[in-house]
Structure formats: structure tokens, C-alpha cells
Amino acid sequence: MKVFTFDTMKANNQDFQSRKQLLSLMQRRFSLFGYEHVHTSVFEPYELYSQVAGTIAQDDMIKVIDPSGKVLVLRPDATIPVTKEVAKHYHGTAGHIRYFYMMDVFRQSFDGTGSKEKTQAGVECFGEKSAAIDGEVIALAVETLQDMKTPNFKIEVGHANFFKQLLTQLPINDTALKQLKTYIQAKNMTEIAPFLTSQDVPPYLVEKISQIPLLYGEPKTVMERAQNIILNDTMRKELDGLWEVYEVLCTYGVSEQIVFDLGLINHMNYYSGIIFQGFVDQVAKPVLMGGRYDQLAAAFGNTVPAVGFAIDAESLLEEAKIDITADLPGDITIIYETNKLSKALKLAGKLRNAGWRVITAEAVEQMPINSKQIIQLEASSSTWICGEQVVPFTTIEELEKLIVETVKKN
Template sequence: MVRNEVYPDRMLSDNDKFERIIKTINKRFSTYGYKRIKTSAFEQYDLYSKVKSSINQNEMIKVIDYSGQVLVLRPDVTIPITKELLQNSSELSRELRYFYVQEVFRQAFDKNESIERTQAGIEYFCNSSPEADAEVIALACHLMKDLGFNDIKIELGHAGFFNEIVQNLPLTAQQTDQLRSLIQAKNAVEIGPFLQNLDIDNEVREVIERIPFLYGNPVDVSARTSGIALTEKMQETLDYLMGVFNILKMYGLEQYIVMDLGLINHMGYYSGIIFQGYVEKFGKPVLMGGRYDELGNEFGAELPAIGFACEIESLVKAAGSREVTSRFPIDVKITYADSQLEQAIAIANELRERNYSVLSFSEHKEQIDPRQSIYSIRLEKENNSLLYKDKDTPFSDLKELLELLVGGLN
């Protein structure tokens, strides 16, 4: 198997970064067993207008086909994937893992933003469990590390925490939205005066006022909830999040995780754990995700799932002008003497069948920088060698080469 290597590269153009990021994403998603899926660029408007927890309809790009039917350019990927799976089954008979890299289209209200964005993400259809949720968050962490980011922060929350607080409060829809915005902004100064105008118990008021401060190391946040009058369901939610965190510790990722009990995601179909990821020197999330066990109910079926998505354009901006650290763009580079052309073709074919990416060059032709491949193979009339980490190892035939690639170089 190709080793997960990283290396410093020369300064890259945005297009180079864009393509390299997509290549790295494809590889990492595949290592977790995800298969690529594609949805139509055009969807029926009713698919989104009837899903009450969908995106803002004002953001949709609408078109009319020859029959007069209203269509929208794909504004979201999760909903059409869920609909597609429901065409085959109304319930989850086995776990399914899919990933996508495709464009989404939303109306831009800022002239500096583009209508079209490239989104990459995963959808893991499975029953809710700390193990499954932790695995998805671990995948998000590993992806950010693959892309060369060092200062990674994954904020962990739960959609049910806010919902449990407000469900029995005497709030109008407008007041609920206002409270949601105050909590999301961690505006502790204005939350107090807002609550004074409401007929709610002091214990509930105290819980809401404390939410902006329930942020940080998960163990510390859990300790700070002591003495707050949490409902039984809120306590269960907190215990669940701690269960996920404890599994992430087993992955060795605890240094990247913070808990935020005031985290509220704008995608209304999230019903369970939610999370968003940040990287150094970039002021907005580069990935967002969560569990949406109830989305299938909108189509009359049960299809629990968790997923996340990131925008490639944001990742390119986050990389900035610094040197990009990433996976090698090529696994194997082959350089051959003219007399060894047949052997070069045989080796390249075999390695590609084994999912290595391979470039092959005659020794007389222009070649890529040797730093741009994990392995370099040189084929000469009297000598064959494999270069890895500045160590040259001779080999006699394809069988010996494959033995070296799968562990013989350690």
C-alpha cells in the first residue's frame, strides 16, 4: 500500500492547489471505505421546497424547463443523495458510505462571492452511535492533516441541546431566531436583557445565560455544567458528546477537539451531533457537518446518517500564499532506458492495477521533479533500482519490486 507521505512543495498556483486538494480528498475518503457518488446538476424545485428543514429558498437558482416545470441548480448534495437512496429502499438494511466532489449553486448576496462552489463531502448512512460519529470526525481531522494544516480545531456540539431549551419556552418564531442568533454569536451581554422580557423560570434563564461560556476543552466544559439545572435529555446529550470525545482520544485526536454547547448549524435538518472545523489564520469554518437521522422522514422513510462537507475554494484560500504541504501528487515515477520500454510498460500497468498513480518517462525526455513522487524507479539494461527516502534499493524483477513496495523498504 502507498504510504501516507507529506512533503513541502514549491509555491503553487490556486489552480494547482485546487487540483491537489481534490486528489488528496479522494484518497483520504477512499481510505475510510467511501465510494464516490454523483447527483444531477438540476433537481426539481419541489424536492427542496417541500423539505421544511432545507436551505433558504431565496438562495436557490431557479430555471424552467421546456415543459414549464421549475428546476433548481443543485444547492445541496445531502438531500438529493438521500432521495436517490430512498428510491431503492425505505429503510436502512446495511451501512452505506458515499463521498462526492461536485458543484453546488446558491444565490450570492455579496458581490465578492461566487454562485458556483465546489463542495466535497461524505455521507455515512448508519444508526447513531458514538463510534460511528467519532469515526466521521476522525476522518475530518485526518483530511485536514493530509492537506498540511497543523493548527486544526473541531468544534463539537449537538443540535438537540438548543432544541431542548427552547421547545417549552413561550417564544414566537421571531424570538426563537433572535435567541438562536445571540447564542450562536456568544453574545453574553445581550442575552440577559433579552431574557428579562420573557416569562421563564430563573433556572432556565440561568442555563441559557451560561451557554456562551460552555465552550472549550470537553472535560472542562462538562465540569462547568455542574450545578446547572439541565434537563434529563440535555444531560444525556452531554454524556453522548463525552462518549464521542473519549473515542476520539483513542484516535489520538483529543488535542484538536473543543466542545461548544452553543453550536448551532444553519442546516436545519441536523438533529444530533454537529461539528465544524477551523484551520490556522482562516476566520470561518472550512468544514461543517452533523447527524441528520430525521431527514429521511421528510420522504416517508427511515435513513439515519451523518456527514460533513467542505468547500474547495475555502481550502485554497486557507492555504494562502504559504508553501503547501500535501500528499504527493504522484505515487511512482518510472524512468527507463529505451531498451527497457517493455519492462516499464509492464511495471506501470501492474502498479496502476494496484491503485498506484504512475508517470513513466524515457530517460531522454523531460521529467517531473523527483520530490513530486513517493517512489522513483529507474530501469536500465544492467540495473533496476527503487529510490525511496534517499535510499536506492536494487531489484531484479516485478515480483521483487512489489515485495519492496508493500513493506520491504522498512
């Protein structure tokens, strides 16, 4: 039997609070870009996912049987059910539909830790296909990670159709294609050419596909190298479109966080255009994945252009160990002497109504204080303390001014 100690419970609570703050920051950023919160059922019909080819493997889904004998699955993906609902009601003159979600998703094989539940936060923008919209969504991804104070992150941008155009030229079966993708994803240049030659692939294609791992890095350099492997007008058009998106990102001022990767592979086959992944220091796998999926709504009887991304909240918190709570200015502790109880409670109530998180505590020796801001109410004076600043105040209005000025500086 697992025993929970006080220290374990305290650590778990700190993780929960950090996760809550993380999601709150994401929600604020998504809302600033005009997205509205949406939620879907935890239990979905098995057919919802099985009817969309190339998405969630059957063995990865967690299945249950309801009392009527119908097979249900715990929601393994957020994009598919959101797209289904949009497809059901969307019409061509609806304009942009912008949704964000923060939901748990469930799969059998997330990683080697045995965890079957992960929290995803993401956005889905429906209704328009353009470089401006693609650039806006990627810029939103960048700004969201910036809000997290994420160190040294990069967004790798590729194009699903550019890569698929190359693969359609290969005379190999699905098993060999899967192996080739593994080599390309690992950027294993020493294995690609011999493998393709063993599959009787024409030498000119071997040469072009062997260059794919080199198509990674600074966008302009990648674009120049990519000219050497273009096979048709479709590939040239996709490259031109990718560069248009990059120009939008330059306008947003986020180009320093962008690298191109034309060998980027996403195992969700519903992506049909631009694709991207976000990586941060200390985390080997992507913490953010997204792209354009204009054909997904067709599985539900409609045509709806769409682009979006999802963030793995656990990867940011558990693996990168990012301290979200420490960067927020909203915690205040009021320390009061016994005869100041009434004043302390009235002050706490007013600050809470103004949106602050306030803890009140009677002054005792050796009491641990975790707040960035402390208000001391003593018999003869009232003092506000923030870091090395110690400022006396006489009215609540003076105190509020001190707090607001501190927030602006931070």
C-alpha cells in the same frame, strides 16, 4: 476580455492537480471505512428542497426552467438528494448503508467572492443511531483531515437538541430568536443578558442562557459547566449521550482534536442530535460540517436514522493553501540519453502498470525537474535519485525495490 498567460494556465493546472489529489486522498479514506461512492443529478426539482423546511433559502438556489416549464435547481446540497434516494428504498432490516460523494453544489451566496460553485466531499451513514456510529463518523472526519496533513485543526462538537431545549423555553418571536442566535454564535456575552431582559425573559433563563458561550473548550470542563443549565431530563439525556460519543473518540485515539461547544449552531435545521464542525489554521470559517439528522428522511415518507458530514474542498485548497501534491510519492521522472529511448519507454510502461505516475524526457541542459524521484538512463549506467540518495541499479527488480522502500519510509 480576460487573457490567460502561460504562467496563469500553469498555476490553474497546479491547483487542479492539487484538488484532484485532495479528492483522491478523501476517497481512499472513505473507502477504508466501508463507504461506497454515490452520485446524484446536477439538476433537481425545486420541490425537493422547498419541501424540507429550514434548509436552503429560496434566494440561495440557482433556478432554471426546463422546456416543459418545470422549475429545476442546480443541486444546492448533497445530503437531501442522497437521503431521498435512501428513503425510497430503505427498510428496517437493511442494516448500515454507507455512501460517500464528491460533487459540485451551487448556491447564489456562498461567500463574498461571487463564486456560485463549490466542491463538497462527504459521507452519509444510514441505518443506526448509537454513540458508536456517531463516534466513528467523527473519527473518520479527523482521520480525513489528518490525511491532508492539515495543521492544527480542531473538531468542535455540540448537540442540536440540547441547545433547542433551551430555546423552546423562551417567550420570544422568530425575529428575536434569530438575533439571539447571532449573539450566541459570536459568543457575544455582553449583549446576551441585556437583550433577553429587554424581551421579558424570566431572570433564571437569562442566567442560564448567558452561560452558553462559556460551554466551549475541553470536554470534561464543558460537561461540568453544563450541569448548571440543565432544565429537564431530555437535556440531561443528551449530555450523557454526548459523553458516550466522546468516550468512543478517546478509544479511536483522536480526542486531542476534539473540543466541545454546546452553543454550536448549524443553520441546516434538519440536524436533530450531535453536530460538529472542523476548523483549520488560516481559515476563519469551518471547512467541515456535519451531524445527526434522523428526521430528514420523514420528508420523503420513511424513518431512517442518519449521520454524516461534508468537507468544503475549496476552503482547504484555496484558503489554507495546503500543498497536497508535495506529500505524495507517486511522481517519477525518467531522464534518458538518446540511445536509451527504448529502455526508458519499457521501464515507464512497467512502472505505470504498477500504479506510478511517470514522465519521460530526453536529457537536455537546464531542464526543470519537479519529481521527487528521478531515474537517469545514461550510456554506461542507470541511476535512481531521491533527495540526497543516489543509487545505481542494473535491473528493473532492483529499481522497484528501491522505490517501494522509499515509499515505506515516507
